[in-house]
Amino acid sequence: MFARFVVPTRASAARFAATQYRFASTKSLRDTLKDIIPAKQEQLKKLKTEHGQTVVGDVKVENIIGGMRGLKAMLWDASVLDPIEGIRFHGLSIPDCQKVLPPAPGGKEIIPESMLWLLLTGQVPTSEQTRQLSRELAEKGDLPKFVEQLVDELPKTLHPMTQLGIGVAALNHDSAFQAAYEKGMKKTEYWAPTLEDCLNLIARLPALAARIYRNVYKPGTELPAINKDLDLVGNYTNMLGYGSNQNLTEYLRLYIALHGDHEGGNASAHTAHLVGSTLSDPYLSYSAALFALAGPLHGLANQEVLRWQLAMQQELGDKITHDDIRDYLWKTLKSGQVVPGYGHGVLRNPDPRFIALQEFCQARPELKESPIVQLVNKTFEVAPDVLKEHGKTKNPYPNVDATSGCVLYHYGLTEFKYYTVIFGVSRALGALTQLVWARALGLPIERPKSLSLDALEELIKNQKQ
Numbered sequence: 001m002f003a004r005f006v007v008p009t010r011a012s013a014a015r016f017a018a019t020q021y022r023f024a025s026t027k028s029l030r031d032t033l034k035d036i037i038p039a040k041q042e043q044l045k046k047l048k049t050e051h052g053q054t055v056v057g058d059v060k061v062e063n064i065i066g067g068m069r070g071l072k073a074m075l076w077d078a079s080v081l082d083p084i085e086g087i088r089f090h091g092l093s094i095p096d097c098q099k100v101l102p103p104a105p106g107g108k109e110i111i112p113e114s115m116l117w118l119l120l121t122g123q124v125p126t127s128e129q130t131r132q133l134s135r136e137l138a139e140k141g142d143l144p145k146f147v148e149q150l151v152d153e154l155p156k157t158l159h160p161m162t163q164l165g166i167g168v169a170a171l172n173h174d175s176a177f178q179a180a181y182e183k184g185m186k187k188t189e190y191w192a193p194t195l196e197d198c199l200n201l202i203a204r205l206p207a208l209a210a211r212i213y214r215n216v217y218k219p220g221t222e223l224p225a226i227n228k229d230l231d232l233v234g235n236y237t238n239m240l241g242y243g244s245n246q247n248l249t250e251y252l253r254l255y256i257a258l259h260g261d262h263e264g265g266n267a268s269a270h271t272a273h274l275v276g277s278t279l280s281d282p283y284l285s286y287s288a289a290l291f292a293l294a295g296p297l298h299g300l301a302n303q304e305v306l307r308w309q310l311a312m313q314q315e316l317g318d319k320i321t322h323d324d325i326r327d328y329l330w331k332t333l334k335s336g337q338v339v340p341g342y343g344h345g346v347l348r349n350p351d352p353r354f355i356a357l358q359e360f361c362q363a364r365p366e367l368k369e370s371p372i373v374q375l376v377n378k379t380f381e382v383a384p385d386v387l388k389e390h391g392k393t394k395n396p397y398p399n400v401d402a403t404s405g406c407v408l409y410h411y412g413l414t415e416f417k418y419y420t421v422i423f424g425v426s427r428a429l430g431a432l433t434q435l436v437w438a439r440a441l442g443l444p445i446e447r448p449k450s451l452s453l454d455a456l457e458e459l460i461k462n463q464k465q
């Protein structure tokens with residue numbers, strides 16, 4: 001029902017044809033990376049020497065004062081966002097990934113491990129390689145005692161995202177990168193300890209995130225131990241206390257895989273990249289990224305969507321009509337607030353992640369009938385026209401945050417202030433992948449030039465002369 005919005009082009013089909021056979025060998029993740037890094041280094045060197053002076057765009061005043069929107073100014077290898085088609089991970093669209101990336105044993109959905117392998121290497125892993133990665137992450141997943149104690153001491157009233165950022169920063173106590181740097185490691189060696197830190201962090205995020213959930217919302221309940229035979233999300237859902245719900249587990253696998261990367265310019269990924277470019281270690285870099293994700297115009301919007309939809313439900317009752325929703329949307333807009341879950345800095349079509357998560361709902365009778373899922377859907381049927389009439393937003397369509405929370409809510413995970421933490425478990429996949437590659441490629445410290453208002457006026461005056 002949503003397919004009409006996605007316009008696959010001939011170029012994109014060709015890209016898939018070219019990439020779909022790039023399956024991984026039987027090598028380990030580290031050996032695969034060792035094999036492919038020299039070719040990428042060569043590609044970068046060639047670009048720098050042969051095309052260093054090639055112009056690929058203009059910088060307009062509107063870019064400088066408009067949040068750098070549209071400016072091509074960052075290298076990010078794992079994914080590229082097309083305004084109409086949405087995200088592609090190394091050339092693979094979401095439906096492509098759903099076809100080729102291995103699921104968990106007994107499951108059907110993409111899992112973060114297979115997405116992580118794809119993001120890091122550009123190759124589709126085998127089931128065996130995915131299992132090995134799951135096992136490695138499970139073996140590394142326990143938190144150091146002092147981090148458990150630190151998180152347990154935080155006030156329960158502190159927002160879960162603040163707690164997550166604090167916990168992730170504290171994990172840098174054991175940073176392999178930092179330790180090797182202090183010993184005088186060479187620049188060419190940076191990527192290897194960065195990778196170890198990134199894998200350790202991804203492994204530990206579920207235990208940290210679940211501990212925060214238990215402390216804040218289920219105090220006094222016991223966290224189960226990590227099961228070495230389970231995948232990352234299987235363990236995460238267990239630790240959250242929802243392990244018996246296979247539908248929720250499958251949903252979280254898909255959710256966390258799909259939210260993993262959204263090219264480099266989004267606020268959280270960009271923050272990790274910026275902080276990492278100073279050679280701050282992956283824990284500190286990702287902690288900073290989480291605080292960008294915690295803003296209501298970015299990741300926190302998924303919390304805001306639930307708050308907004310529930311307030312709508314409370315005000316309008318159970319039998320909400322399209323007209324009721326239309327009026328409620330206008331009320332929100334006229335009061336000067338944004339409609340959470342709608343609009344985007346790049347996308348100009350419904351977000352294919354929104355479509356994939358909605359399709360998950362439409363394929364399951366209990367979700368299809370769920371009042372909150374139906375309300376999200378009904379809002380989608382009305383909101384684009386209202387936003388078009390309102391005339392401000394460049395993209396009147398839903399982004400992923402418009403729908404990601406309603407399934408959690410339906411399955412009983414109703415504490416929506418926690419929802420961005422789940423996003424935070426996910427975004428590590430892409431942000432940390434790029435940190436590994438930034439170090440492998442020897443990318444420099446990020447330092448764009450800024451201008452004062454007066455300097456900008458001066459520049460414009462000089463251009464006109």
Ligand SMILES: CC(=O)SCCNC(=O)CCNC(=O)[C@H](O)C(C)(C)COP(=O)(O)OP(=O)(O)OC[C@H]1O[C@@H](n2cnc3c(N)ncnc32)[C@H](O)[C@@H]1OP(=O)(O)O
Pocket residue numbers: 069296297298299301333337338339340341342343344345346392393394395399400401
């Ligand atoms: C995972 C993610 O991060 S996806 C994004 C999640 N965020 C949200 O859903 C929050 C609601 N959406 C928004 O605030 C915006 O659409 C953003 C932040 C996502 C993108 O911002 P921009 O690229 O600046 O959007 P755009 O260029 O369309 O903005 C133009 C105007 O439309 C407004 N606008 C954009 N989206 C909306 C919206 N959903 N509701 C009302 N007004 C909106 C902007 O506030 C801006 O108004 P202004 O001229 O008074 O400043």
Ligand SMILES: O=C([O-])CC(=O)C(=O)O
Pocket residue numbers: 261262265266267268345346399
């Ligand atoms: O791309 C963006 O700016 C925001 C977004 O959807 C994401 O980070 O997932």
